[in-house]
Amino acid sequence: MSADGNSGLQLRSLIKKSGELEISLVNVPTKEPSADEVVVRIEATPINPSDLGLLTGAADMTTAKASGTRDAPVITAKVGEAGMRAMAGRLDESMPVGNEGAGVVIRTGSSQAAKALMGKTVAIIGGAMYAQYRTIAAADCLVLPEGTTPAEGASCFVNPLTSLGMVETMRREGHKALVHTAAASNLGQMLNKICLKDDIGLVNIVRSPQQAEILRKIGAKYVVDSASPTFMADLTNALSETGATLAFDAIGGGRLAGQILTCMEAAIGRNAKVYSRYGSNVHKQVYIYGSLDTRPVELNRAFGMAWGVGGWLLFPFLMKIGPADGQKLRERIAAELKTTFASHYTRVVSLQEALDLSNLAVYAKRATGEKFLINPNKGG
Amino acid sequence: MSADGNSGLQLRSLIKKSGELEISLVNVPTKEPSADEVVVRIEATPINPSDLGLLTGAADMTTAKASGTRDAPVITAKVGEAGMRAMAGRLDESMPVGNEGAGVVIRTGSSQAAKALMGKTVAIIGGAMYAQYRTIAAADCLVLPEGTTPAEGASCFVNPLTSLGMVETMRREGHKALVHTAAASNLGQMLNKICLKDDIGLVNIVRSPQQAEILRKIGAKYVVDSASPTFMADLTNALSETGATLAFDAIGGGRLAGQILTCMEAAIGRNAKVYSRYGSNVHKQVYIYGSLDTRPVELNRAFGMAWGVGGWLLFPFLMKIGPADGQKLRERIAAELKTTFASHYTRVVSLQEALDLSNLAVYAKRATGEKFLINPNKGG
Numbered sequence: 003m004s005a006d007g008n009s010g011l012q013l014r015s016l017i018k019k020s021g022e023l024e025i026s027l028v029n030v031p032t033k034e035p036s037a038d039e040v041v042v043r044i045e046a047t048p049i050n051p052s053d054l055g056l057l058t059g060a061a062d063m064t065t066a067k068a069s070g071t072r073d074a075p076v077i078t079a080k081v082g083e084a085g086m087r088a089m090a091g092r093l094d095e096s097m098p099v100g101n102e103g104a105g106v107v108i109r110t111g112s113s114q115a116a117k118a119l120m121g122k123t124v125a126i127i128g129g130a131m132y133a134q135y136r137t138i139a140a141a142d143c144l145v146l147p148e149g150t151t152p153a154e155g156a157s158c159f160v161n162p163l164t165s166l167g168m169v170e171t172m173r174r175e176g177h178k179a180l181v182h183t184a185a186a187s188n189l190g191q192m193l194n195k196i197c198l199k200d201d202i203g204l205v206n207i208v209r210s211p212q213q214a215e216i217l218r219k220i221g222a223k224y225v226v227d228s229a230s231p232t233f234m235a236d237l238t239n240a241l242s243e244t245g246a247t248l249a250f251d252a253i254g255g256g257r258l259a260g261q262i263l264t265c266m267e268a269a270i271g272r273n274a275k276v277y278s279r280y281g282s283n284v285h286k287q288v289y290i291y292g293s294l295d296t297r298p299v300e301l302n303r304a305f306g307m308a309w310g311v312g313g314w315l316l317f318p319f320l321m322k323i324g325p326a327d328g329q330k331l332r333e334r335i336a337a338e339l340k341t342t343f344a345s346h347y348t349r350v351v352s353l354q355e356a357l358d359l360s361n362l363a364v365y366a367k368r369a370t371g372e373k374f375l376i377n378p379n380k381g382g
Numbered sequence: 383m384s385a386d387g388n389s390g391l392q393l394r395s396l397i398k399k400s401g402e403l404e405i406s407l408v409n410v411p412t413k414e415p416s417a418d419e420v421v422v423r424i425e426a427t428p429i430n431p432s433d434l435g436l437l438t439g440a441a442d443m444t445t446a447k448a449s450g451t452r453d454a455p456v457i458t459a460k461v462g463e464a465g466m467r468a469m470a471g472r473l474d475e476s477m478p479v480g481n482e483g484a485g486v487v488i489r490t491g492s493s494q495a496a497k498a499l500m501g502k503t504v505a506i507i508g509g510a511m512y513a514q515y516r517t518i519a520a521a522d523c524l525v526l527p528e529g530t531t532p533a534e535g536a537s538c539f540v541n542p543l544t545s546l547g548m549v550e551t552m553r554r555e556g557h558k559a560l561v562h563t564a565a566a567s568n569l570g571q572m573l574n575k576i577c578l579k580d581d582i583g584l585v586n587i588v589r590s591p592q593q594a595e596i597l598r599k600i601g602a603k604y605v606v607d608s609a610s611p612t613f614m615a616d617l618t619n620a621l622s623e624t625g626a627t628l629a630f631d632a633i634g635g636g637r638l639a640g641q642i643l644t645c646m647e648a649a650i651g652r653n654a655k656v657y658s659r660y661g662s663n664v665h666k667q668v669y670i671y672g673s674l675d676t677r678p679v680e681l682n683r684a685f686g687m688a689w690g691v692g693g694w695l696l697f698p699f700l701m702k703i704g705p706a707d708g709q710k711l712r713e714r715i716a717a718e719l720k721t722t723f724a725s726h727y728t729r730v731v732s733l734q735e736a737l738d739l740s741n742l743a744v745y746a747k748r749a750t751g752e753k754f755l756i757n758p759n760k761g762g
Contacts, residue, residue, distance in 0.1 A: 055659055088684070091651075092659070254683065271471075279435050279472070280695055290683075299681040301691075303634065303673070304468070308698065311681075312690030315660055 007032055007041055007108050010134030011353055011378065015057050016096045017081060017089050023061035025077040026070065027353055028096075033137040035111040040119050040140050046156035047103030047131040048345065049356070049365050049374040051187075051252075051292060057099045059092070060085025063366045068359045075357040100131030100376075102159045104152035107143070108135075116140040123150060125158035132353065134378045144332060150339060156375060157188075157345040160316065162335040164291070165193040167319045168250050169202060170331070174323075175287065179203030181241070181249035181262055184294055185225070186213035188345060188373055189252075194222045195342045203244030207237070207258075216371070228258065234265055241269035247284060250314065252292030259288045259311055260301040267305035281306015289314035294368065347373050352380040387412055387421055387488050390514030391733055391758065395437050396476045397461060397469050403441035405457040406450065407733055408476075413517040415491040420499050420520050426536035427483030427511040428725065429736070429745050429754040431567075431632075431672060437479045439472070440465025443746045448739045455737040480511030480756075484526065484535035488515075496520040503530060505538035512733065514758045524712060530719060536755060537568075537725040540696065542715040544671070545573040547699045548630050549582060550711070554703075555667065559583030561621070561629035561642055564674055565605070566593035568725060568753055569632075574602045575722045583624030587617070587638075596751070608638065614645055621649035627664060630694065632672030639668045639691055640681040647685035661686015669694035674748065727753050732760040 009031045016024045035041050049057075061079040070076035081089060104125040110116040124143040130136060146155040172180050182193055185206035197204040198221055205224040208214050214225045224240040226233060240246075247270075249262045266286040274282060286305060291314045301311065320328050335343050348371070355361055356376050365374045389411045396404045415421050429437075441459040450456035461469060484505040490496040504523035510516060526535040552560050560577065562570055565586035577584040578601055585604040588594050594605045604620040606613060620626075627650075629642045646666040654662060666685060671694045681691065700708050715723050728751070735741055736756050745754045 059659075091654075260678070274471070279439075283698055291687075293683070298640070299679075299683060301679040301681070303670075303679060303693075307671075307693035307695045310690055310692030312692070313683075313687035315687045318663055318688065 007043060007135045012130065012134070013057075013099050013132035013353055013356070014096045015059065015099050017059050017061070017093055019093050021081050021086055023059055023077075023079045023081055025057065025357060027074055027357070030133070032135040035109060035116065035137050037111040037113045038116055038140055039111045039137055040107045040116050040124075040143065041109040042103075042105040042124060042126060042136050042138060042143070043108045044103045044105040044131055044133060044136055044378045045152035046105070046350075047100050047376045047378065048157045048160075048347070049376065050101060050157075050160050051368050052160060053099060053101055053132075054366060054368065056097060058366055060088050063362065066359060066362060068357075073354065075354055077357050077359070077362065098130035098133065100133070101129060102127040102157065103131035103136070104146065104155040104158065105136075105379075106152070111140070113140065119143055119145065122146075123152055123155065125155040127159040132356070132376055132378065134353075144336065147336060147339065153347075153350070153375060153377075154339060154344070158335055158339065158343070161189045161192055161345065162343040163320070163331055164316050165189055165196055166331045166334065167316055168193060169196055169200065170323065170327075171289070171314070171319065172202070172248050175248065177246070177248035177287070179205070179244035179246035179248075181205040181207065181246050182252075183207040183228075183249070183258060183262075184209070184252035184292065185222075186216045186371075187252070191217070191220055192343060192345075194220055198222075199342060203246055205237070205240040205244055205246050207262075234261065237262070237265040238268045241266050242272055247286050249288045251288055251290045253295045254290050254293040255295035255297035255299060257300050257302075258295075259290065259299055260303075260305075262288055263301070263305040263309050263311075267309075278306075281308065283308050285310065287311075291315065345373070347375040350375045350377055350380070352376070353378050355380075387423060387515045392510065392514070393437075393479050393512035393733055393736070394476045395439065395479050397439050397441070397473055399473050401461050401466055403439060403457075403459045403461055405437065405737060407454055407737065410513075412515040415489060415496065415517050417491040417493045418496055418520055419491045419517055420487045420496050420504075420523065421489040422483075422485045422504060422506060422516050422518060422523070423488045424483045424485040424511055424513060424516055424758045425532035426485070426730075427480050427756045427758065428537045428540075428727070429756065430481060430537075430540050431748050432540060433479060433481055434746060434748065436477060438746055440468050443742065446739060446742060448737075453734065455734055457737050457739070457742065478510035478513065480513070481509060482507040482537065482539045483511035483516070484532040484538065485516075485759075486532070487523070490520070493520065499523055499525065502526075503532055503535065505535040507539040512736070512756055512758065514733075524716065527716060527719065533727075533730070533755060533757075534719060534724070538715055538719065538723070541569045541572055541725065542723040543700070543711055544696050545569055545576055546711045546714065547696055548573060549576055549580065550703065550707075551669070551694070551699065552582070552628050555628065557626070557628035557667070559585070559624035559626035559628075561585040561587065561626050562632075563587040563608075563629070563638060563642075564589075564632035564672065565602075566596045566751075567632065571597070571600055572723060572725075574600055578602075579722060583626055585617070585620040585624055585626050587642075614641065617642070617645040618648045621646050622652055627666050629668045631668055631670045633675045634670050634673040635675035635677035635679060637680050637682075638675075639670065639679055640683075640685075642668055643681070643685040643689050643691075647689075658686075661688065663688050665690065667691075671695065725753070727755040730755045730757055730760070732756070733758050735760075
């Protein structure tokens with residue numbers, strides 16, 4: 003690492019053919035900016051669930067061990083046999099990590115667009131953010147409003163665009179209200195704020211009374227607990243009241259997606275006039291965007307024929323709506339960064355501290371309410 | 383029943399609250415045609431898998447018993463507890479059966495369009511075809527080409543429109559080849575004829591070497607047997623060669639839909655250049671349109687994030703494409719009725735014979751190669 007930013011630490015995740023995950027810090031030269039690029043000194047980059055997929059991969063983190071030095075810590079962990087099959091595409095490739103972050107532009111290329119960013123605080127997305135410096139296209143920088151810190155702008159993209167993307171998908175696919183699972187997450191809270199502001203019905207599915215309480219405190223109207231014995235009835239009531247026929251599911255495995263479709267069909271059926279053995283003709287959709295439960299999805303198809311289950315990802319969604327509509331979403335995020343789209347972190351850590359076993363044990367659990375922010379230039 | 387068609391026999395299916403299915407024949411007055419309607423004397427109406435859902439419902443046909451008289455036979459069978467839940471919407475309602483059929487117009491309303499059909503042989507769709515007479519809108523009649531018998535035109539709609547609908551869905555959703563399961567069925571053979579004629583890659587999945595042989599005989603190029611130990615590899619090869627990323631699945635339950643998606647992703651991955659932990663960004667789709675296996679669908683999600691599984695039905699598809707495009711499909715069917723869209727039947731039975739236990743035992747099995755045609759005016 004060097005004060006002029008010519009080189010710096012970068013976090014790397016490597017899964018070896020031998021079945022071992024290794025997370026380490028390496029000192030890499032900073033890529034010289036081309037005419038249209040800038041160098042950003044990263045000062046804040048969140049650990050999102052979507053980062054953990056790359057950071058720890060399919061490794062069993064209960065087997066994690068620490069080695070190396072205080073300045074250059076190394077984490078190793080075992081990857082099971084099934085996990086190794088899923089990792090086949092990345093074996094023996096040392097991969098940088100970190101989807102998004104924010105920092106200050108310290109060097110620029112020769113173009114006007116690049117030079118205009120000198121000294122500005124910007125939010126960026128594009129991978130390899132768990133690093134002290136990141137060279138990136140000027141066009142990919144979102145200049146943060148005056149008075150915004152890197153920490154405040156670090157989570158500008160993934161959660162805000164994902165939650166806005168859910169609402170936008172709802173509108174484009176002709177639904178009038180939404181269901182969200184693992185709903186007390188940072189993302190889930192953000193979605194509640196959007197739906198409250200935009201007057202959209204949102205049914206929150208949580209897995210404990212504590213999570214329900216988090217959401218009720220921020221004004222959520224429909225919260226149902228999947229651990230409750232009255233879950234199916236509660237969910238059907240909420241679906242009947244909101245008319246929600248679209249769900250975004252972060253859980254993935256097990257019977258939840260099918261239960262949601264079953265309750266949607268039951269809610270629709272309350273108003274049905276005639277028998278149809280194919281069920282209602284109202285299309286019911288569940289998009290799976292996470293995998294908190296890695297078991298297979300199990301669908302009992304007790305919900306007629308007008309249904310769909312599929313994967314949903316932010317980047318294909320952005321590709322589909324195109325740059326102009328994507329820009330509108332970004333503008334809203336910038337305007338409401340300290341309100342609707344504010345993120346909260348439980349800890350701010352350095353790159354070295356991110357590789358501390360006690361911290362890793364906390365954030366790798368993806369527990370609701372725990373959210374880490376890395377400052378790669380913390381302490382220098 | 384009366385020779386003038388003022389009344390006639392109609393097949394009825396009733397599921398009683400007591401948990402019993404009753405299939406019977408009742409004599410009903412023929413509805414007088416309004417100005418724009420005609421009365422068709424039905425002479426041929428097929429027993430499609432889609433009719434059996436209404437005819438026998440969720441009843442356990444191994445418990446079927448015959449009673450009544452030779453002229454007015456009655457079949458009864460038990461409906462299990464789980465079945466009764468699925469039947470909740472139709473309890474104690476005596477329902478007519480039969481999606482499609484063909485016959486001769488014997489009486490018409492006063493409009494020009496209706497009068498023009500007098501004496502014509504027409505194909506019709508709209509339910510209640512297992513009857514001697516059916517009153518229907520003139521606009522819903524497809525006049526069969528000169529020299530076509532009712533038997534030849536009886537299956538003009540369900541299988542031809544469904545197989546054309548699959549190909550049309552493929553084109554509209556941007557896929558270039560197709561997968562079909564339970565592929566040796568009457569519908570599957572028709573789909574092969576269309577794809578051979580239109581030069582579309584079609585991967586046929588069957589469940590036995592005998593079924594594979596049926597398809598190879600009619601020129602099918604890609605036939606894979608899901609009972610073979612090399613199924614996954616065979617399917618991946620066929621998908622790689624055809625580029626198929628869309629499947630229509632008549633099986634429904636179990637792991638087949640997920641296996642198809644897994645093999646599609648593997649076939650796509652053969653040409654992948656860079657690792658993406660979200661899998662390929664090529665959308666892979668399975669539409670479930672049948673339920674030969676009533677177990678839950680089980681998806682292990684070993685196929686990235688760009689995927690969808692959903693229900694597919696003919697009528698919503700026709701609604702979606704609209705009447706003009708629907709008419710084009712009908713015109714093609716009429717033009718190729720004796721070639722591409724020819725149906726073959728193993729037996730022609732009267733309404734009474736359709737309620738014969740030995741016949742019921744055969745057609746209720748939905749066995750490949752067995753197809754019944756009812757002639758409600760046979761002998762009578």
